[in-house]
Amino acid sequence: MTKGIEISADLSDKLQHFLHETPEVELVTAYLYFIQNKFKLHPVLYPKNKVIYQNAEDAVRAAEKTNPLWKEAEIKITFSRESVNELTKKIYICPFSGKVFGDNTHPNPQDAIYDWVSNCKENTERIGGLKVKRFYVSEDPEVIKNYLDKTKVKEPIKRTVYSSALSGKIFNTKESVIEDFKKNYLKPLSLSEVQSQNRYEIEESFLEFIQKQLVEDKIAQFVEALADKKEFVPFVEKWLA
Known part of the structure; x- marks a missing residue:
């Protein structure tokens, strides 16, 4: 029975x-x-692949079989309260010099970072003889926190972070990249x-x-x-x- x-x-x-x-x-x-x-x-639906999965973890595993969701990146960090403070939510980072522009400390940070990398003396990358306009963007609070003024540190420091393969945004940890993927690229x-x-x-x-x-x-x-x-x-x- x-x-x-x-x-x-x-x-x-x-x-x-x-x-x-x-x-x-x-x-x-x-x-x-x-x-x-x-x-x-x-x-969840992963619209990019046009596939529905039983849960977000399955979607992550499937996505990473095709292409990793993240890759390591190295950023140079300079400290300046004029550029980043406790109210900053988004930053634009020059990968060559570490110069950073905050969304609340500059009237047009995206234009500013374009101008900066175009003229940055430490930018030695060229395409067609012209300096590349490559920069990083991050909205991760843990990454932004790295740039807060630290008076005891005089020289810029280098740190390994993680870049989203989908958005190009910078995150402090691999786990943060995965959470961003689940939140912004999957539909329940x-x-x-x-x-x-x-x-x-x-x-x-x-x-x-x-x-x-x-x-x-x-x-x-x-x-x-x-x-x-x-x-x-x-x-x-x-x-x-």
């Missing part, structure tokens, strides 16, 4: 809330909501959204999981489990009508 589906008290509460918030929801959508919560799924989806769309590919193992769950017998067991709980009877009756 096939074992029926068990619905924990916590899942029951979540399902009740969901059904009362969306009373016209169809049976399959309710079932997928149950499955998503039961297995603690957090599907519900399991129902995953199942109902046909625009994007679903990662193979995730698709296999969905197909194993989305079968008539398991949906029937789900309905039977709900029918045993009086608070769900009105919804069951509507689905079976």
